[in-house]
Amino acid sequence: MSRDVDVVVVGGRVAGASTAMLLARQGHRVLALDRAALPSDTVSTHALLRSGVLQLRRWGLLDRVVDAGTPPVRAVTLGFGDQRVSIEIRLENGIDFLMAPRRVLLDRILLDAAIDSGVVFRGSTRVVDLIQDRRGSVHGVLFEGEDGAVEPVTAHMVVGADGVWSRTAALVEAVTHKSHRPTNAVHYAYYRGVPADGFWFQFTPGVNAGIIPTNDGLCCVFAGRERSRLADFKVDPEAEFEHLLGIGGSDLLSAGREGRRVTPFRGTPGLPGFIRRPWGKGWALVGDAGYTKDPISAHGISDALRDAELCARAVDAALADPRDAEGALRAYEEQRNTLSSRMFSESAALASYRWDAEEASARMRVISDTVRDECAFLESLPAWGPVLSVA
């Protein structure tokens, strides 16, 4: 049956733009829609771990992020209570630095690459409903543009990359396999003049704080604590933020004090965590829409870049052989779950703040092993057409 496009992708940030780009590079007709006027910033710090940097390199986009002035991060300080562990980023998987591009920059580069690959993108366009038949199979979306008019577009597949509060997931009633309630309230702001020798992630009982160097000579300074203590922040944000940095350590507080805050605080009172079934007849979920973990592990963007490729490969296979669509999408789910389950549970445990410094250190070691396995997996993927050229 003919359709207006092959794939509609709902959401045009890291998961959506990447999935759309990869599918368009395979020759599919892709329409991507985002209710926001992109490019724009979003509430998120933006440390990329090795797997995220690796994906950008595999897709030929790493140079664009570096050339835009994103500083390479060659060291990570992990603080556990009074202890400081310095880690040098060694050359592995062809990567010898990490990075933290501002979201407005990273999301723009991914979206531009999608559009260059042939994706048709419409910003300020909200998906309000799905076109579904009586059995629940999805055949397209209804979207509302800036003029308020609601229009249909039909597609062989709809990919929901619409984030933690995914409308797509709600409309298909995606089943949730694992979940936890919000526990970690995080705030951050950008500072000029903070001395930073790479990433600093500090875990002191009751507080997770740190420093993330980014573009324009700025550092993102963040601090999180149990959600139940959020009220203190509302009374005097500046004082409470300093208080949290101080709990992190006097060295962290003085690093913060050396700088000057140049933006308001932003943050979240806490995010739910979940792993959902990411597919059904005519639909798939990718990024936070299908799998959200607490940001304490700084891994949501890297996961979105990883899963964009797993999802795009599965959707590509489903479009090529609709009789085995279910097999391809099921394999996507299984692979994503295998790669994500440790990260999900370690993030949830850290976000609960029920740990001492020793336990936090052990959990971060598991996270580090998980990223190593994930990178090995990504490097083992077979080449996929012209997509995976190395920058």
Ligand SMILES: Cc1cc2nc3c(=O)[nH]c(=O)nc-3n(C[C@H](O)[C@H](O)[C@H](O)COP(=O)(O)OP(=O)(O)OC[C@H]3O[C@@H](n4cnc5c(N)ncnc54)[C@H](O)[C@@H]3O)c2cc1C
């Ligand atoms: C405080 C905080 C700090 C974080 N820090 C880090 C970090 O340091 N490192 C890291 O890797 N991750 C971090 N994360 C997690 C990271 O932000 C997410 O995992 C990542 O943004 C997920 O990308 P996504 O593309 O799936 O979703 P999103 O970035 O949320 O994008 C979803 C898009 O869908 C659009 N959309 C939603 N509904 C509709 C609709 N109905 N119609 C059309 N469009 C729609 C939205 O406008 C949005 O643009 C942090 C998150 C938070 C909140």
